[in-house]
Structure formats: C-alpha cells, structure tokens
Amino acid sequence: MNGPTHRLIANIALSSLDQKERHILYPRWGGIESGATLSDDFRIMWEPKVASTKNKQLVHRCYVDSENSKNHGCVTRALDHAEGSISFIKDYMEDGESMGYTEDEFLENLGMFLGIASHHISDLCTPVHVGHKMDYLKAGAKSQSAFHKILERDLVRYSCQAQITLSKPQKISISKRYFFNIAKDTYSNQFVNLEEIYSKDDVEGKINMTSYVISHSIKHTANIWHTVLLESGMENRTWSMQPLL
C-alpha cells in the first residue's frame, strides 16, 4: 500500500474513535502520520529483532498461500507494535521519569508506534500482501512486482470512488490469531478474485476491492487503537495538549 492510502486510513481511523480517545491522540498526529509511512520511508523489509537469524521474516507480507513463516512477518510486526504500545504506556504511567522521556516525547513516540501498527494492519488488508500464487500475465502485468505496483496505484486512484463503511471501534483480544485472521479474510474475499478482475479490466470490481481494503484497514486500525488505550488505562488520565472541550 502506498503512503497516501496509509495516511488516509490513519486519518479516518482517528476520526472514528470516541471523543475522549480522539482528544488524547489528535495532538500526536505528527507521530501517527510518520509511523504510518515509516516502514516504507526507511525501507524496513525484515523484522529487525530476528533479521540476522534464520527465523527472519519479511514484515510487509503475510502470504496465506505460503507455509514458510518468512512470509508471515506482517503479523509479527503488527502484533509487536500493538502489544508493545500497551506495555510502553503502562511503563510510562508507572515510572515515566526513569525512562528519561518528557510527557510530550513519550506521547510522540506512542503516536509513532500506533502509526506503525496501522501500517502493518493496512498491509494485512491489501490483497497483494496476503497472497502470491496467481497468473500475473493473465492479469495483464509482466511480473509479480509490476502487478503489485498496479494494484497499489489503483487503491490511490479509486479511493475517491470507494464506499467507505465505518463501524464503532470494538475492544478485541490482541493476538497472533486476530492479525492472521485479517490476512485470511483479505485472501479469501479479495486475493482470489484479482486474476478475474484484472484480466477483464473490471473497473467496478477494482472500486469494490478498494472499498474493502480501505474500510477493513480503518476498522482494524481503530479496533487496535481503541483496545490499546482501554487496556493500558490511558483514558483515565489527562494528557498534555488535549483540546479544552
């Protein structure tokens, strides 16, 4: 997924939270926006913790049609940043001074972690990030990477015509299974249709695919952000730069 789509999703996810949560996160938009595009800006391909081991994982994909865990790194990275945000908040609230952060620095970093989580959640909702076994020539592209670029360009191109469905953010159980299921749903609802949609140049099909990708990315991003704020107890405190009303 390209930067403009990642930013759009983070923006709408933020606006779909309830007022208390919005007011905590609005002033951290700079951090959230940077986080939402950081993995691409810095070309982070491998999960840093295990990049030098034989367990290394590619962090922008969870190929449901591959058994190799190297191809499932997007789940690891989304999970790490969701769980990591909760422990980061709890640690700061228990003893922020010993971490050497001012409150603003803590909040800016938190915004970035939440943005990174959104990036990888959105990748899990993007068909070309969750599967790779299809006939790219039949779909009108000369290679897998060429098709990847075409589809991501289409997500930007058709975002204005997409029907975006919004739902109230839900508290969910943060787990590997939650993120893997996002990829599985994207695979069975969208990836399997790509060959047909692109071989026929079915514009309505492309718009429907875009609607799915954007709506589900927003839904899962907002679910995770809502759960992080709730589980960490962050909503019980007033934070710097919150709007007055």
Ligand SMILES: [Zn+2]
């Ligand atoms: Zn990515």
